[in-house]
Amino acid sequence: MNQRRFILHLNVADFAVAVERVVDLSLRDRPVIVAPLQASRAAVYDMSEEAYREGVRKGMLLARATRICRSARVLPPRFDLYRKAMGSFVNEARGYSPVLEHGAEDGHLYLDITGTHRLFGTPPDVGWRLHRQIRSKLEIDPIWSLAGNKLVSKIGSRLVKPVGEYIVADGEEQRFLAPLPLHLLPGLSSGERQRLSQFNIGRIGELAALSRMQLDGVFGRRGETLFELSRGIDDSAVRPEEERPPRVVREHIFSDDCADRTVLKGVVGALAAQLGMELRATRRQARRVGLQLGYTDGTTVSRQASVHRGVADDEALGRLALTALERSLTRRTRVRSCRLIGDRLHGRSPQLNLFTDAAAGPKKEQLLAAMDRIRQRFGREAIRMGTHPVLH
Amino acid sequence: MENERTTGPATALIRGQQPGSPCLVMTGTSGYSYLEWVDSGFYPPGTRSAAMLEFYGRSFSVVELNYTWYQMARSDVLTRMLAAAPAHIIFAAKLTRTVTHEREEDWREQVRRYRQGISALGKRLAAILVQLPPDFDRTVSNRRFLAELLDYLQGMPVAVEFRHASWAVDTVFSELERRQITLVSVDEPDLPGLFPRLDVVTNPALFYVRFHGRNSKGWKHGNMQKKFDYDYSEQELHQWCEHELGPLSSRASRGIIFFNNHVRAQAPRNALLLNSLIGRKTARSRR
Numbered sequence: 001m002n003q004r005r006f007i008l009h010l011n012v013a014d015f016a017v018a019v020e021r022v023v024d025l026s027l028r029d030r031p032v033i034v035a036p037l038q039a040s041r042a043a044v045y046d047m048s049e050e051a052y053r054e055g056v057r058k059g060m061l062l063a064r065a066t067r068i069c070r071s072a073r074v075l076p077p078r079f080d081l082y083r084k085a086m087g088s089f090v091n092e093a094r095g096y097s098p099v100l101e102h103g104a105e106d107g108h109l110y111l112d113i114t115g116t117h118r119l120f121g122t123p124p125d126v127g128w129r130l131h132r133q134i135r136s137k138l139e140i141d142p143i144w145s146l147a148g149n150k151l152v153s154k155i156g157s158r159l160v161k162p163v164g165e166y167i168v169a170d171g172e173e174q175r176f177l178a179p180l181p182l183h184l185l186p187g188l189s190s191g192e193r194q195r196l197s198q199f200n201i202g203r204i205g206e207l208a209a210l211s212r213m214q215l216d217g218v219f220g221r222r223g224e225t226l227f228e229l230s231r232g233i234d235d236s237a238v239r240p241e242e243e244r245p246p247r248v249v250r251e252h253i254f255s256d257d258c259a260d261r262t263v264l265k266g267v268v269g270a271l272a273a274q275l276g277m278e279l280r281a282t283r284r285q286a287r288r289v290g291l292q293l294g295y296t297d298g299t300t301v302s303r304q305a306s307v308h309r310g311v312a313d314d315e316a317l318g319r320l321a322l323t324a325l326e327r328s329l330t331r332r333t334r335v336r337s338c339r340l341i342g343d344r345l346h347g348r349s350p351q352l353n354l355f356t357d358a359a360a361g362p363k364k365e366q367l368l369a370a371m372d373r374i375r376q377r378f379g380r381e382a383i384r385m386g387t388h389p390v391l392h
Numbered sequence: 393m394e395n396e397r398t399t400g401p402a403t404a405l406i407r408g409q410q411p412g413s414p415c416l417v418m419t420g421t422s423g424y425s426y427l428e429w430v431d432s433g434f435y436p437p438g439t440r441s442a443a444m445l446e447f448y449g450r451s452f453s454v455v456e457l458n459y460t461w462y463q464m465a466r467s468d469v470l471t472r473m474l475a476a477a478p479a480h481i482i483f484a485a486k487l488t489r490t491v492t493h494e495r496e497e498d499w500r501e502q503v504r505r506y507r508q509g510i511s512a513l514g515k516r517l518a519a520i521l522v523q524l525p526p527d528f529d530r531t532v533s534n535r536r537f538l539a540e541l542l543d544y545l546q547g548m549p550v551a552v553e554f555r556h557a558s559w560a561v562d563t564v565f566s567e568l569e570r571r572q573i574t575l576v577s578v579d580e581p582d583l584p585g586l587f588p589r590l591d592v593v594t595n596p597a598l599f600y601v602r603f604h605g606r607n608s609k610g611w612k613h614g615n616m617q618k619k620f621d622y623d624y625s626e627q628e629l630h631q632w633c634e635h636e637l638g639p640l641s642s643r644a645s646r647g648i649i650f651f652n653n654h655v656r657a658q659a660p661r662n663a664l665l666l667n668s669l670i671g672r673k674t675a676r677s678r679r
């Protein structure tokens with residue numbers, strides 16, 4: 001039995017711009033910047049290769065970006081459109097393998113095509129055909145690279161960006177990586193790169209020349225990871241959506257961007273209540289609540305709060321959500337969207353607690369159960385806590 | 393009878409028509425990195441892609457690189473491959489698809505990049521294979537493109553494989569002869585519209601043959617696994633040896649023959665069989 005894997009990595013460079021260019025042909029061959037227009041300190045969300053070459057970078061202040069690249073056309077981001085385009089992109093790939101992993105709307109996907117050669121032909125042929133299919137149907141031109149694992153295929157894509165293809169033969173990983181600069185290695189923090197440059201190590205091969213013991217001495221527990229990364233070792237599986245840990249997600253987008261903490265707290269509390277209702281309906285509990293705040297300038301901040309014992313009641317979930325909110329509010333910029341994620345889920349135990357708060361326990365549960373019944377019958381907003389606003 | 397070996401395995405020296413002008417004939421396969429060749433027993437169990445060329449070199453002395461069709465020839469990739477390749481192996485390399493099949497506006501720049509990349513093979517490059525798509529017929533614009541492409545490849549050893557029957561005319565052959573460019577002889581199913589099987593030699597330095605298999609049913613399927621699923625019988629290869637090889641080898645000093653029917657490792661099996669038949673023929677003619 002042969003255990004070798006064939007992983008295709010597809011990446012549409014500057015995904016948002018690529019999608020905008022499909023919609024509006026006049027945007028082709030000219031610099032394009034995607035950034036929220038109405039924000040006072042808007043940051044660049046995405047830019048075309050032409051704008052990149054002139055010095056525009058993601059996260060750069062829009063005012064500075066437009067000074068650097070005066071001929072650029074600036075467009076507001078259309079996340080729904082990108083999400084839809086990402087869905088079509090993923091659907092094309094799904095025809096070649098069910099083992100597929102992709103991001104939200106970032107134009108990246110991994111496809112495990114191991115064992116499909118009798119059905120679809122050689123792996124390079126699958127890469128080429130899928131690329132051709134996406135190009136003709138969606139009019140976007142993804143980079144594709146083929147290797148024996150996710151790490152090396154991603155580096156292959158980085159190497160040929162913004163367009164092209166790269167094939168790394170199985171067993172050739174280390175020789176392929178050796179001459180490449182360290183910044184192409186995913187998973188290496190800037191601090192680690194800085195530390196390595198102090199040792200005069202600038203190439204992946206130089207890092208691979210170090211032993212486990214040497215790496216452990218400098219980087220501690222991260223030493224083992226660096227040892228494997230530098231050798232192109234990556235056993236991580238391509239994880240299809242259905243195999244990823246389950247989670248419950250609720251999102252609210254403000255019609256007017258908001259900086260009022262009281263309003264934000266109310267919204268986060270209401271999202272937590274929605275999360276709780278779904279958890280209770282499926283008899284599950286969450287041990288972690290994550291909050292993603294989308295700021296008006298296009299940046300996103302994510303923070304989490306967790307507990308040892310799973311919770312499903314609105315009050316406990318609300319407490320976790322508010323902790324995550326306190327941790328997320330690091331900026332003075334207005335907030336555009338809140339995304340609350342409950343994960344580390346497990347089934348609710350039928351076992352009753354031995355030492356329950358006799359006063360609050362059963363009563364609180366009865367109240368929540370009654371509220372859930374009302375919501376199920378008359379709609380989500382039929383009954384709510386006074387501190388929670390109506391979410392549309 | 394043992395095959396006469398010259399520079400490596402699967403090679404034979406065939407006597408030419410002129411005394412003292414033998415033709416060195418080498419057989420090989422189109423591509424060498426196929427996982428199913430491990431399953432089919434051509435490579436030992438557990439062989440990794442990077443080690444396949446070394447094993448391949450134990451049986452053959454020439455290989456056609458088809459991954460240069462999928463991705464632009466890059467000197468770093470080819471240098472790595474050469475480092476792991478047995479010293480006796482020489483290469484034919486397909487021209488990249490963005491010049492032939494998916495031609496883009498900047499194809500001239502792509503040819504320049506290809507030339508730059510492929511130069512890493514140095515003297516071990518036997519030929520650049522310009523395979524033209526099936527719908528590339530002999531129109532004025534296609535003729536102009538091909539002429540310009542061949543100009544851009546000037547100075548390189550080039551072989552052209554037509555797949556549309558309209559190119560099978562004397563004026564095309566004489567132009568290739570004038571430019572010393574090899575016309576690829578193909579063995580494929582007898583289907584209307586396909587380029588015919590010919591024994592025309594346009595370059596005295598090299599003849600080039602590609603055995604695609606004769607799977608008429610699977611040919612138009614579009615799936616390579618069906619299209620190239622064919623096992624040549626000994627009789628078919630014997631007949632080819634008797635009727636086609638002579639005219640080709642008598643007019644060129646070197647010949648390379650590739651089998652493209654890669655499915656279930658039929659290509660290396662057929663290539664080795666053909667080589668042994670050539671060896672027998674050579675021994676017979678020497679008696």
